[in-house]
Amino acid sequence: xELRINQKTYQVDADADTPLLWVIxxxxxxxxxxxxxxxxxxxxxxxxxxxxxxxxxxxxxxGVVGREVTTIExxxxxxxxxxxxxxxxxxxxxxxxxxxxxxxMAATALLKQNPKPSxxxxxxxxxxxxxxxxxxxxxxxVQELAGKGDA
Numbered sequence: 404x405e406l407r408i409n410q411k412t413y414q415v416d417a418d419a420d421t422p423l424l425w426v427i428x429x430x431x432x433x434x435x436x437x438x439x440x441x442x443x444x445x446x447x448x449x450x451x452x453x454x455x456x457x458x459x460x461x462x463x464x465x466g467v468v469g470r471e472v473t474t475i476e477x478x479x480x481x482x483x484x485x486x487x488x489x490x491x492x493x494x495x496x497x498x499x500x501x502x503x504x505x506x507x508m509a510a511t512a513l514l515k516q517n518p519k520p521s522x523x524x525x526x527x528x529x530x531x532x533x534x535x536x537x538x539x540x541x542x543x544x545v546q547e548l549a550g551k552g553d554a
Contacts (some may be wrong), residue, residue: 406470409477419465422446423457425465427474435504446531447470449505450474456512475504484511488489490544499537505531510545514551519549 406413408431415427420522427433427450436459438446439447443458478484487510497503506529513520515529518529526546533541552553 404464404515406464406467406471407470407471409474410471411453411475412425413441415464417464422460422461423450423467423472424459426457427472427531433474433476435500437504439502439505444532445502446505446509447502449508449531451508451512454512454515455551456509473508475507478507478511481511481515483515486548487511487514487544490548494540494544494547496537496544498537502533502535503526505539506533513545514548519551520545525549 404417406415406426408427410412414519415426415430417430421431424436424438427436437447438460439445441460443461444457446453448458449456452462452541453470455498460526473481479488484507491503494523509529509531513525517524525542529545
């Protein structure tokens with residue numbers, strides 16, 4: 404199969420139903436995307452597919468053939484993604500950091516689709532789990548990026 408990931412083309416030999424996460428991590432060595440639950444509930448495995456956030460742990464690799472996949476490794480090549488990462492660092496959002504690649508991907512997708520989201524839209528989009536409980540910092544960072552923050 405031919406995959407387009409981070410603006411590069413890769414030939415991969417995987418069964419069509421192999422989760423995209425395993426191809427990204429095991430076959431291509433991009434380990435920034437994390438395995439969390441394997442059930443599409445936690446969001447640690449979030450990547451962008453054609454600009455929309457998807458859970459790569461349950462996305463069959465065949466489903467992304469002919470589409471553009473972006474992982475955390477390339478998020479800063481996008482202007483919005485670069486701003487998200489910079490704000491995450493400036494506001495010290497992460498604690499352990501395990502879920503943060505997925506959080507950054509979700510925030511980037513939201514802000515690319517809606518640069519000025521309401522608080523309700525932020526809450527609806529930022530549903531990835533964070534075991535450290537940095538939800539307030541995550542929300543504050545997205546508000547800052549949307550031009551609403553107090554920080």
